Amino acid sequence: MALVLMEEFGEVPGEGRVQKWILKSSNITVEIITLGCIITAIKCKGKNGEVNDIVLGYDDLEGYLANPKYFGAVIGRVANRIAKGRFVVDGKDYQLAINNGPNSLHGGLRGFSKVIWGSEGVEGGVRLTLTSPDGDQNYPGEVQASVTYTLEGDTLSIQYQARSTRTTPINLTNHSYFNLAGQGSADIYDHEVSINAPTYLPVDDVMIPTGEVRPVEHTPFDLRRPVLIGPRLKEVPGPGFDHNFCLSSPGDAWTERVCARVFHPASGCVMEVSTTQPGVQFYTANFLDGSFKGKGGASYPKHSAFCLETQNWPDAVNQILLQFLKPDHVHVMGNTMGLFPRCSAETRGAVPPRHPLHLLHRLTERGGGGQGSASSRERPIRIPATDQS
Numbered sequence: 001m002a003l004v005l006m007e008e009f010g011e012v013p014g015e016g017r018v019q020k021w022i023l024k025s026s027n028i029t030v031e032i033i034t035l036g037c038i039i040t041a042i043k044c045k046g047k048n049g050e051v052n053d054i055v056l057g058y059d060d061l062e063g064y065l066a067n068p069k070y071f072g073a074v075i076g077r078v079a080n081r082i083a084k085g086r087f088v089v090d091g092k093d094y095q096l097a098i099n100n101g102p103n104s105l106h107g108g109l110r111g112f113s114k115v116i117w118g119s120e121g122v123e124g125g126v127r128l129t130l131t132s133p134d135g136d137q138n139y140p141g142e143v144q145a146s147v148t149y150t151l152e153g154d155t156l157s158i159q160y161q162a163r164s165t166r167t168t169p170i171n172l173t174n175h176s177y178f179n180l181a182g183q184g185s186a187d188i189y190d191h192e193v194s195i196n197a198p199t200y201l202p203v204d205d206v207m208i209p210t211g212e213v214r215p216v217e218h219t220p221f222d223l224r225r226p227v228l229i230g231p232r233l234k235e236v237p238g239p240g241f242d243h244n245f246c247l248s249s250p251g252d253a254w255t256e257r258v259c260a261r262v263f264h265p266a267s268g269c270v271m272e273v274s275t276t277q278p279g280v281q282f283y284t285a286n287f288l289d290g291s292f293k294g295k296g297g298a299s300y301p302k303h304s305a306f307c308l309e310t311q312n313w314p315d316a317v318n319q320i321l322l323q324f325l326k327p328d329h330v331h332v333m334g335n336t337m338g339l340f341p342r343c344s345a346e347t348r349g350a351v352p353p354r355h356p357l358h359l360l361h362r363l364t365e366r367g368g369g370g371q372g373s374a375s376s377r378e379r380p381i382r383i384p385a386t387d388q389s
Contacts, residue, residue, distance in 0.1 A: 001124030002151035009033050010061030016116050018061055021126040023151040030149065030156050035064055036113040037074035037128050037147045039176050041295075042156070047268030052182035054269070056305050059295050069288065070175040073113035074147050074160070075106045077132065077139050078323070079173040080244075080281060080314040083208045087317040089140055089167050089324065096138050101206045106175070108137035112145065113175070125150030125157075134165065141166030141327070163330045170325040171312045177285060177305035180264035180271060184298030188284065188306050189230025192263040195223040195282060197245035201313065209314055213246060221245070226263065229284065233303065239286035240303060244313055250278045250320050260308050273308050281309040 002023045009020040012035070020040070023030045031041040043053045057071045058064055067073065085096035085104035096104040106113065117128035125148060132143040141164035148159045160172045179185045200221045201209040216222040220235035221243065233240050247259050259280050260273040273280065283306065290301035316323035325331050 004121050004125060006119075006121065006126075009035075012061070012065065012116065018116060019119055021119065021121075021149070023125055023149065023156070025151050025153055027154055028151060028156065030151055032126060032128075032149055033061075033064065034117050034119045034128060035061070036067070036072075036115065037117055037149075037174075038064055038067075038113070039072035039149075039174065040064070042176075044154075044269065050267075052180075052267065052269075053295065054178055054180055054182060056177040056179065056183045056298075056300055057295050063294075067113070069177070070106055070113055071294075072176045073174070074172065075175050075309075076112035076145065076162075076170070076172045077107050077137070077143060078104075078169045078171045078317070079106060079175075079309060079311050080171065081105050081207055082169075083315050083318055087169060089169075092140075094138055094140065103206060103208060110137060112172075117147070122148060122150065124152055139168050141168040141325075143168060143170070143325075145172075147172075159332065161330060161332050162325060163327075164325045165327055167324050167326050169317045169323050170331055171316070171323050172331075173281075173309045173311045175307060175309060177300075177307055178262070178271065179305045180262060180269040181267055183295055183305075184300075185304065186301065187230070187303045189228070189233070189303065190264065190266065191229045191306070192226040192265070193223055193229055193232075193260070193282070193306070194226040195245050195260045195280065196258060197224070197247055197280070199246040201244045201246065201279075203243065207242060209244065209319065211319060216245075223282075226261070229303075229306070233284065240284035241282045241306075242284070242286055244279045244281050244311070246279055246313070247275065248278045250313055250316060250323075259310070262306065262308070271308075273310065275310040277310040277312065279311050279313045281307065281311055281314070283307040283309065 002025045005022040007020050009018045011017045018033055018035045021032045027045050029043040032039055040057045041053050042055045043051050045051055055072055082104045084102055085098045087094055097109045099105055099109055117130045119126055119128045127148040129146045134142045143162055143164045145162045150157045162170050179188055199213045199215055202212050202214050204210055256274055256276050258274045262271045284303055285305040288300045288302050288304055290299040294300050312323045
């Protein structure tokens with residue numbers, strides 16, 4: 001298991017202190033802050049031994065307090081867009097704040113990404129906890145949520161858990177922006193991507209799914225074999241990819257599958273994504289414009305990163321009604337992100353073969369379940385491998 005350290009990162013007046021947790025293995029260092037459960041850094045070795053930080057972000061707390069692009073954050077209660085910010089639960093209409101054109105995006109004006117979570121060390125990682133009160137952002141029910149990050153070898157696991165006192169929409173994900181050449185690199189055009197999805201969701205002019213589930217075959221959205229992102233972006237209508245790729249129907253039984261792989265030939269870095277979720281949002285940072293400074297003064301222009309957000313289908317609360325957490329159930333979701341340098345023929349295969357660099361997202365549902373307690377520490381600590389989470 002990884003070495004686990006904690007240090008102070010800053011303070012939000014009137015809200016409390018923000019800690020930074022550092023998870024270290026022999027090849028990877030991951031940094032997470034308690035504001036929004038944000039991943040602020042993932043540092044990994046390339047094929048020649050060089051160390052790159054592959055996620056976009058900021059140097060200080062002030063940047064993350066604004067964070068209009070949700071760099072590295074956990075998104076909730078509902079990731080992605082809800083059409084017109086409206087949905088119905090148990091016959092009652094709910095109206096959310098509108099913060100993305102005519103729609104509600106990523107949990108509203110003050111979603112899970114904008115608040116300080118409690119934290120405690122666990123074996124090889126950190127557990128963060130949050131109570132979202134009934135009526136928070138006008139969502140029904142009090143939600144107890146936890147996010148647990150653990151690092152083992154080359155694999156970072158992220159497990160989400162949520163339970164509610166009332167039926168409420170839930171769709172959690174992580175919104176890290178990746179550039180496998182290193183954050184601050186100009187673009188992702190030299191990255192190869194493959195996504196194992198036979199269909200995708202077309203969207204309207206405000207990025208809401210039209211209701212059609214369209215085959216990817218004979219379209220620019222056919223990413224079932226590896227393609228260079230740069231040339232493919234020229235074929236995609238609009239500014240780039242910002243679409244849900246359908247891995248299964250939301251009503252189908254969830255089984256783990258490898259869904260995506262991204263390869264950067266120059267560094268040899270490969271990222272593989274596995275999930276039990278029915279969809280993955282592939283986003284190519286179309287709305288970054290280089291207007292603000294990131295880590296080390298880096299500029300982040302359009303197409304300087306990509307996101308792979310495993311999720312339920314967007315606007316599911318209005319289209320397929322399978323995004324609700326009931327009060328007698330606990331949702332458990334997880335990601336595992338491994339980073340491994342490799343430069344060989346095997347990295348150029350189609351998606352299905354497993355590779356040591358992977359992002360695993362599991363989702364199960366069960367009755368009952370508990371929550372971890374929240375605590376904070378004021379000095380670096382090490383969580384021994386014998387501790388139990």
